[in-house]
Amino acid sequence: MQVFTNNGTFITSWGSVGLGDGQFTNPAGVAVDSKGDVYVVDLGENNRIQKFDNKGNFITKWGITGSANGQFLTPVAIATDSSNNVYVIDGSNNRVQKFDSNGNFITKWGTTGSANGQFLTPVAIATDSSNNVYVIDGSNNRVQKFDSNGNFITKWGTAGAGNGQFTTPAGIAVDSLGNVFVADQGNNRIQKFDSNGSFLTKWGSKGSNDGQFMYMTPTGLVVDRSGNVYVVDGGNSRIQVFAPS
Numbered sequence: 001m002q003v004f005t006n007n008g009t010f011i012t013s014w015g016s017v018g019l020g021d022g023q024f025t026n027p028a029g030v031a032v033d034s035k036g037d038v039y040v041v042d043l044g045e046n047n048r049i050q051k052f053d054n055k056g057n058f059i060t061k062w063g064i065t066g067s068a069n070g071q072f073l074t075p076v077a078i079a080t081d082s083s084n085n086v087y088v089i090d091g092s093n094n095r096v097q098k099f100d101s102n103g104n105f106i107t108k109w110g111t112t113g114s115a116n117g118q119f120l121t122p123v124a125i126a127t128d129s130s131n132n133v134y135v136i137d138g139s140n141n142r143v144q145k146f147d148s149n150g151n152f153i154t155k156w157g158t159a160g161a162g163n164g165q166f167t168t169p170a171g172i173a174v175d176s177l178g179n180v181f182v183a184d185q186g187n188n189r190i191q192k193f194d195s196n197g198s199f200l201t202k203w204g205s206k207g208s209n210d211g212q213f214m215y216m217t218p219t220g221l222v223v224d225r226s227g228n229v230y231v232v233d234g235g236n237s238r239i240q241v242f243a244p245s
Contacts, residue, residue, distance in 0.1 A: 001013060001014050001015045001024075001027065001030070001038070001040060001052075001056065003054075003056075006224060006228070006241075008239065008241075012055065012056060013056075014052070014056030015027070015056075019045065019046060021050070021058045021061065022050070022052070022056075022058045024040070024042050024044075024046070024050075025042065025043070025044030025045045025046050026042075026043040026044035027040050027041065027042055027043065028041045028042075028043040028075070028076050028077070029041035029075075029076060029077040029078045029089075029220075030078065031078045031079050031080045031086070032054075032080065033080040033084040033086075033101060034080075034082065034084055035084065036053070036054040037051055037052065037053055037054065037059065037101070038051070038052045038053070038054060038056075039051050039078050039080065039086055040052070040078075041075045041076065041077065041078050041088065042061075043074065043075060043076065046063075047063055047064060047065040047066075047071070047072040047073065047074075047075060048061050048062060048063035048064065048072070048075075049061060049062055049063050049075070049078065049086070049088060049099075049103065051101075051103070060102060060103060061103070062099070062103030063075065063103075067093050069097070069105045069108065070097070070099075070103075070105045072088070072090050072093070072097075073090065073091070073092035073093050074090070074091035074092040074093075075088050075089065075090055075091065076089050076091045076122075076123055076124075077089040077122075077123060077124045077125045078125065079125045079126050079127050079133070080101075080127070081127045081131040081133075081148060082127075082129065082131055083131065084100075084101040085098055085099065085100060085101070085106065085131075085148070086098070086099045086100070086101060086103075087099075087125055087127065087133055088125075089122045089123065089124065089125050089135070090108075091121065091122060091123065093110075094110055094111060094112040094113075094118070094119040094120065094121075094122060095108050095109060095110035095111065095119065095122075096108065096109055096110055096122070096125065096133065096135060096146075096150065098148075098150070107149060107150060108150070109146065109150030110122070110150075114140050116144070116152045116155065117144070117146075117150075117152045119135070119137050119140070119144075120137065120138070120139035120140050121137075121138040121139040121140075122135050122136065122137055122138060123136050123138040123169075123170055123171075124136035124169075124170060124171045124172045124183075124220075125172065126172045126173050126174045126180075127148075127174065128174045128178050128195065129176065129178070130178075131147070131148040132145055132146065132147055132148065132153065132195075133145070133146045133147070133148060133150075134146075134172055134174060134180060135172075136169045136170065136171070136172050136182065137155075138168065138169060138170070140157075141157055141158060141159040141160075141165070141166040141167065141168070141169065142155050142156060142157035142158065142166070142169075143155060143156055143157050143169070143172065143180065143182060143193075143197065145195075145197070154196060154197060155197070156193070156197030157169070157197075161187050163191070163199045163202065164191070164193070164197075164199040166182065166184050166186070166187070166191075167184065167185070167186025167187050168184075168185045168186040168216065169182050169183065169184050169185060170183050170185040170218070170219045170220075171183030171185075171218070171219050171220045171221045171231075171232070172221070173221045173222050173223045173229070174195075174223065175223040175227050175244075176223075176225060176227070177227075178194065178195035179192055179193065179194060179195070179200065180192070180193045180194070180195060180197075181193075181221055181223060181229055183218045183219055183220070183221050183231065184202075184218070185216050185217065185218055185219060186216060187204075188204055188205055188206040188212070188213045188214075188215060188216075188218060189202050189203060189204035189205065189213070189218070190202065190203055190204050190218065190221065190229065190231060190242075192245075201245060203242070204218065208236050210240070211240070211242075213231070213233050213235070213236070213240075214233060214234070214235025214236045215235060216235070217232075217233060217234035217235035217236070218231055218232070218233055218234075219232045219234055220232040226244070227243075227244030228241055228242065228243055228244065229241070229242045229244070
């Protein structure tokens, strides 16, 4: 885990390979709550969530391998809401699990399939200021929106390269205005929507220049309070930052 300023200046780091507290065996996602505490998806052998303060001091952990409440099979992404509840994409179980900030199980939703509220390879999750939950439903090439209890609200997206279509979407973030940004990995671009899924704009193409992304590698993204969009451009081994349009 590495921490930087919004200009990319290194601040601190923590973690090493292993099974102990504060160690990781393939960290796959990170979220920060309103108190500044940091939640890390510890994939691989550990199948757990670890919680730290903003200096990297270990606080608690939860999760083991399995399909019961509070267990995980390939957890891949995490988000928090304004009440500091924690939502985890439990990938191989094709579901979302919701916990309080101490890891106590609250609820879950999702089964395998393509109907509303079902998932095929969910890969990313984000929340808005109203605590609505947006999930990238990867193999279904769509975004699904739920309330904080998992009740289905709406969805958008189909397979393709047109506006509002996706090819292997891989990341999602929501700004303070409720706009939704999706890393459309297979199309090497970012797409922006309103909170109901109406297409607003897009940017990006294949390449290594500024504003371009290496093939199949724009993955994680986040939006700060000023509306700047930070994108993980994995194939180019860099973070790119874009100003609000």
